[in-house]
Amino acid sequence: MSETCLEGCAAKTQTVGFIPGVILFICFVAAIGAALGIVLTADKYYPSQSISSINTFTSTYVPSTSRNIISTSSVSRYITAAMITTPATTMKSGWSNTGSMNSTRYVHTASILANGKILVTGGQNFFEGVLNSAELYDSSSRIWTSTGSMISRRLFHAASLLSNGKVLVTGGRDSPNSFNSTELYDPSTGVWIRTSNMIYARSSHTASVLTNGRVLVAGGYNNSNSLRIWTLTGNMNYVRSSHTASVLTNGKVLVSGGYVNGIRINSAELYDPSTGVWTVAASMKYVRNDHTASVLANGQVLIAGGLNGTDVLETTELYTP
Numbered sequence: 001m002s003e004t005c006l007e008g009c010a011a012k013t014q015t016v017g018f019i020p021g022v023i024l025f026i027c028f029v030a031a032i033g034a035a036l037g038i039v040l041t042a043d044k045y046y047p048s049q050s051i052s053s054i055n056t057f058t059s060t061y062v063p064s065t066s067r068n069i070i071s072t073s074s075v076s077r078y079i080t081a082a083m084i085t086t087p088a089t090t091m092k093s094g095w096s097n098t099g100s101m102n103s104t105r106y107v108h109t110a111s112i113l114a115n116g117k118i119l120v121t122g123g124q125n126f127f128e129g130v131l132n133s134a135e136l137y138d139s140s141s142r143i144w145t146s147t148g149s150m151i152s153r154r155l156f157h158a159a160s161l162l163s164n165g166k167v168l169v170t171g172g173r174d175s176p177n178s179f180n181s182t183e184l185y186d187p188s189t190g191v192w193i194r195t196s197n198m199i200y201a202r203s204s205h206t207a208s209v210l211t212n213g214r215v216l217v218a219g220g221y222n223n224s225n226s227l228r229i230w231t232l233t234g235n236m237n238y239v240r241s242s243h244t245a246s247v248l249t250n251g252k253v254l255v256s257g258g259y260v261n262g263i264r265i266n267s268a269e270l271y272d273p274s275t276g277v278w279t280v281a282a283s284m285k286y287v288r289n290d291h292t293a294s295v296l297a298n299g300q301v302l303i304a305g306g307l308n309g310t311d312v313l314e315t316t317e318l319y320t321p
């Protein structure tokens, strides 16, 4: 079966019984919608005119049914404190069109570089399969340009902006097997180089830059072990993937929700970088995976949307540290 989907779609496929391509499209639109803060319901995103084009998709990626979801987290000794800057531009309120990427893509990453450009990496599309290509968006010209391609094709990976301006990409996969590999992008050269493997292979994990500059990777799916440079830190209390991780203003990391063996969870936990210990935090009101979490200026965290197994969610919740 040529099924290609977000983690959260497995149950969706069974429940709804649509062709995988449609499911994939729903997830794609849902992900975009969630990112844009649009209020979604599932039925709004079953556009019939899209079915024929999606039918032409032949996937090279078949999700494994026997992946392990892992609760371990690893911290690297990368750098000191990262800062994200956004370019100041004159804007009218509302949405407007801007340049298109060269490749269609979803389950990619997007990182705001220190120079204000946006780097997108990898992901997947209906025609090229899993991508290693990367593109840069210039917000002043509103144009996308190609930059160096990653060494590996990756989807469900994570990208972290380090304080030295480089972007660390971790894990992901291009087949049912997750990667332990990582690569570093240098914006000054546009070139990717391999860097140290993680201890565990992971995809659909999170990677958070801590205030001490280290990168915390948490959860995800694994298939293989590996070693070095990455140091193991405390395990989370719950295995999970397709969750969120937010660096709070107090430096702790809030992890919320996610997916484990077909079950969505509402549990949340906090990582304390000074002790490496995870503690269980109050659970969210609703189970959800593939949602978003945004740290607001007042320190609260806004959780929005996601999947709960039967529905794409419009609900949002606020966490106060």
Ligand SMILES: *[C@@H]1O[C@H](CO)[C@@H](O)[C@H](O)[C@H]1NC(C)=O
Pocket (backbone or CB within 6 Å): 102, 103, 128, 146
């Ligand atoms: C755009 O993508 C196509 C594949 O869809 C690729 O062949 C081409 O090289 C890309 N162009 C650039 C400028 O990267």
Ligand SMILES: *[C@@H]1O[C@H](CO)[C@@H](O)[C@H](O)[C@H]1NC(C)=O
Pocket (backbone or CB within 6 Å): 068, 069, 070, 071, 072, 200, 201, 222, 223, 224, 225
């Ligand atoms: C997956 O991670 C777990 C730790 O959560 C580890 O015990 C196990 O060996 C890993 N599995 C594989 C196949 O690497």
Ligand SMILES: *[C@@H]1O[C@H](CO)[C@@H](O)[C@H](O)[C@H]1NC(C)=O
Pocket (backbone or CB within 6 Å): 179, 180, 181, 197, 224, 225, 226, 227, 228
């Ligand atoms: C990482 O993954 C590769 C490929 O699965 C494996 O050969 C290797 O032993 C793993 N560990 C390290 C440390 O690279």
Ligand SMILES: *[C@@H]1O[C@H](CO)[C@@H](O)[C@H](O)[C@H]1NC(C)=O
Pocket (backbone or CB within 6 Å): 287, 308, 309, 310, 311
């Ligand atoms: C998912 O959310 C919908 C809408 O809020 C709700 O009716 C349904 O019971 C939820 N399903 C699960 C499994 O929580």
